[in-house]
Amino acid sequence: MDGDGAARMTSLEGAVCPRMAHRVRFEEGVFEGEALASLLEPFDERPARALFVLDDGLGRAQPDISARIGALSERLGMEAETAEVPGGETCKNERGIVEGVLERIRDARLCRRSYVVAAGGGAVLDAAGFAAAIAHRGVRLVRVPSTTLSQADSGVGVKCGINGCGVKNFLGAFGVPWGVVIDHSLLRTLPERAWRSGFAEVVKVALVRDRGLFEEVERGAGAIVRREEIAERVIRRSAALHHAHICGGGDPFEMGAARPLDFGHWSAHRLEEMTSFEVSHGEAVAIGIAIDVEYARLAGMLPDAEAGRVRACLAALGFEQSHEALRDEAGVLEGLESFREHLGGRLTLTMPTGIGRAIEVGEVDEGKMRRALARVREGPARHAAGAGAARGVR
Ligand SMILES: NC(=O)c1ccc[n+]([C@@H]2O[C@H](COP(=O)([O-])OP(=O)(O)OC[C@H]3O[C@@H](n4cnc5c(N)ncnc54)[C@H](O)[C@@H]3O)[C@@H](O)[C@H]2O)c1
Ligand SMILES: [Zn+2]
Secondary structure, three states: OOOHHHHOOOOOOOOOOOOOOOOOEEEOOOOOOOOHHHHHHOOOOOOOOOOOOOOEHHHHHOOOOOHHHHHHHHHOOOEEEEEOOOOOHHHHOOOHHHHHHHHHHHHOOOOOOOOEEEOOHHHHHHHHHHHHHHHHHHOOOEEEOOOHHHHHHHHHHOEEEEEEEEEEEEEEEOOOOOOOEEOOHHHHHHHHHHHHHHHHHHHHHHHHHOOOHHHHHHHHHHHHHOOHHHHHHHHHHHHHHHHHHHHHHOOOOOOOOOOHHHHHHHHHHHHHHHHOOOOOOHHHHHHHHHHHHHHHOOOOOHHHHHHHHHHHHHHHHOOOOHHHHHHHHHHHHHHHHHOOOOHOOOOOOOOOOOOOEEOOOEOOOOOHHHHHHHHOOHHHHHHHHHOOOOOOOO
């Protein structure tokens, strides 16, 4: 184009579509094995630089982790440091923690080809991931999830976020992690509550996508609670479903209105905020599933018996499915508005129409939603009863 052409130009169109690998590896003994080591590629024949961000809950429960990270760094000849951060929602609520990680990234002189290796629960992966996303506009992030929830769901996701201005996940970014290594053996020290939490996300994804997985969880709920081998299998399946949705669902960065894997989350996020995060994410998701299942049942979308089975399955996994905060119906319903804003303008909720099947709905009947809240407040037993609900649950 000549100079005159450029002067007359009124618009430019193009497509920006970088292809990014989304690598998830499953390996026991993450710090001794090959999966993590091979992700930490040398650069210009110099060993990788890395900052390990370690969840202090994981660090306390498994005090050998620091030494194991040290041995890995030595094996790879890497310059690596470790920053320990408070685990749990605290690290997403206190901005200073992200700033502290950013300072460590600066002090360790990490560049865009260096690594932040975040090891911990979903909250630490979110906070460290956010720091990695904004430092130099993106340092490579490797996640080592250490809770059931982060192995079944958030660790394989493509977003990070921290809480801000009183809103859950208000600050955050989309980005594909450089890699994820899922090591089931890290879960052995999880306290009961954190162990249970992840299976709410497994039920969520199974309910909207995979009837077989739901039935496996339903039949094996007792064994899952006892931490038998089935737990690892359903966590892997859930991770694979989340991964497939991101890689093959056509909308990895959530540009469209539909968010099928956020089923049950509009109220879950609100409940976390309303209880100042006393209710954990997984517990809130279990309640959120119960609310939307009751709504779908009242709206005639979901057969009674199937709704009952979902409630019974959550109960068999040990979820309460109710909370005092649900009395504040108007407060909970505000979650619909926040969800709409978060989606980008148009409310779209995923509702189950059967186990393993779901549709998107654009409108919510407030009266029915209030009745759904009331049913959930009453607890699962009443509405699950007689529905053949406990079928196969042991
Ligand atoms: N980014 C996403 O796509 C996404 C998706 C789902 C959930 N999340 C977020 O994930 C968070 C919840 O994550 P979570 O359920 O993993 O809980 P969590 O991160 O809050 O961890 C729970 C507790 O377990 C401790 N812990 C971690 N690993 C341990 C181990 N192996 N042994 C002993 N203790 C251990 C932590 O220190 C913490 O005290 C929420 O903030 C939620 O918003 C993010
Ligand atoms: Zn979730």
